[in-house]
Amino acid sequence: MKRIFPLAAACLMLTGCGAQHANEKHSRDVFAMDTYMLLTAYGNDSVNEPLIRAEEKITALEHMLSVTDAGSEIYAANHAGGAPVTVSGDTAAILRTAADVSAESGGALQISVYPVVQAWGFTTGSYRVPGEAEIAELLQNVDDTRILIEGNTLTVPEGMQIDLGALAKGYTGDAVTALLREAGITSAIVNLGGNVQTIGTKPDGSKWAVGIENPFGGDQLLGTVHVGNKAVITSGDYERCFTAEDGTRYWHIIDPADGAPADNGLRSVTVIGESGLRCDALSTALFVEGTEKAIAHWRACDDFEMILVTDDRLFVTEGIVNDFDAGSVLPWEEITR
Ligand code: FAD
Numbered sequence: 148m149k150r151i152f153p154l155a156a157a158c159l160m161l162t163g164c165g166a167q168h169a170n171e172k173h174s175r176d177v178f179a180m181d182t183y184m185l186l187t188a189y190g191n192d193s194v195n196e197p198l199i200r201a202e203e204k205i206t207a208l209e210h211m212l213s214v215t216d217a218g219s220e221i222y223a224a225n226h227a228g229g230a231p232v233t234v235s236g237d238t239a240a241i242l243r244t245a246a247d248v249s250a251e252s253g254g255a256l257q258i259s260v261y262p263v264v265q266a267w268g269f270t271t272g273s274y275r276v277p278g279e280a281e282i283a284e285l286l287q288n289v290d291d292t293r294i295l296i297e298g299n300t301l302t303v304p305e306g307m308q309i310d311l312g313a314l315a316k317g318y319t320g321d322a323v324t325a326l327l328r329e330a331g332i333t334s335a336i337v338n339l340g341g342n343v344q345t346i347g348t349k350p351d352g353s354k355w356a357v358g359i360e361n362p363f364g365g366d367q368l369l370g371t372v373h374v375g376n377k378a379v380i381t382s383g384d385y386e387r388c389f390t391a392e393d394g395t396r397y398w399h400i401i402d403p404a405d406g407a408p409a410d411n412g413l414r415s416v417t418v419i420g421e422s423g424l425r426c427d428a429l430s431t432a433l434f435v436e437g438t439e440k441a442i443a444h445w446r447a448c449d450d451f452e453m454i455l456v457t458d459d460r461l462f463v464t465e466g467i468v469n470d471f472d473a474g475s476v477l478p479w480e481e482i483t484r
């Protein structure tokens with residue numbers, strides 16, 4: 148009994164000590180993919196090592212997926228003159244989701260729209276308004292159905308160029324959260340500039356709160372969603388945009404139907420679901436589709452919820468309504484199945 152007591156006391160002290168540090172916040176800032184990222188995990192000091200590995204994973208994915216990095220798989224495919232190239236499982240997975248979401252959105256998502264995005268200057272910041280003839284010519288090579296992905300073999304037809312900017316950050320968030328989960332982390336939030344992905348709940352057991360930014364400017368949020376183990380991914384017209392000399396504003400999400408910024412009354416789309424990759428692809432596709440088609444698209448699926456922001460109201464799908472707190476900027480209405 149005498150010998151057990153000190154052991155038990157030592158155990159209690161250890162447990163007490165562990166409990167003191169178990170829920171500490173550990174964060175890592177990363178700048179990659181032209182985006183400020185913040186990785187936050189709760190636990191003791193052992194969560195730092197997986198956070199470092201998460202940063203390394205982000206850098207590796209950036210080199211693999213960047214359209215401008217001459218060593219990337221996408222660069223190789225874009226410059227192969229129509230010949231097949233071998234890609235990693237990561238790239239193949241992203242391409243398959245791109246093809247699926249392109250098909251289910253009636254071609255609203257087209258990763259081959261990249262040359263048009265380039266022509267508007269969104270890739271460099273040297274903004275311009277391309278002429279109609281220039282856009283018409285570029286649109287001749289925009290057609291995702293001509294991209295071949297068979298196993299790990301990718302063929303981009305000659306004259307076409309692809310870019311995964313619409314959905315690769317979502318995949319990156321999935322890879323990071325998987326890595327942190329495998330390291331035993333049960334409470335984390337990863338913010339990849341407008342793409343928020345969460346593990347578990349906050350250390351106190353409550354859900355994570357993710358704000359819906361105000362596309363009209365100002366600090367007031369349009370609302371807040373409360374989630375656990377979910378991705379919350381937003382595409383908006385306010386992220387990368389410019390105002391031409393005549394006062395017209397243009398933004399970086401292009402409608403492949405006419406090669407101009409998608410201008411259908413939607414200001415932002417937030418998609419909430421399990422897969423960051425799919426939610427990211429959807430956020431861009433639904434933004435191009437516009438309110439009516441986006442609602443029809445949501446009704447045809449059962450694996451995501453969404454918040455659509457227009458100039459005068461928010462549309463919130465029924466599956467997220469109970470976890471949504473409205474702000475006071477705009478009224479909102481529920482969308483039911
Ligand atoms: P989302 O709505 O998710 O995506 C919009 C983007 O998708 C547009 O910016 C455009 O590129 C593309 N797009 C537009 N319309 C369509 C459409 N109809 N269908 C398909 N795609 C469309 N940016 C830089 O300036 N410099 C860099 O070095 C750089 N490196 C990057 C490396 C990687 C691996 C990735 C994934 C992105 C990189 N970016 C870079 C791009 C930058 O981060 C983009 O702004 C971002 O990917 C767009 O995401 P979003 O969440 O803002 O918008």
Ligand code: MG
Nearest residue numbers: 313427430431
């Ligand atoms: Mg997207």
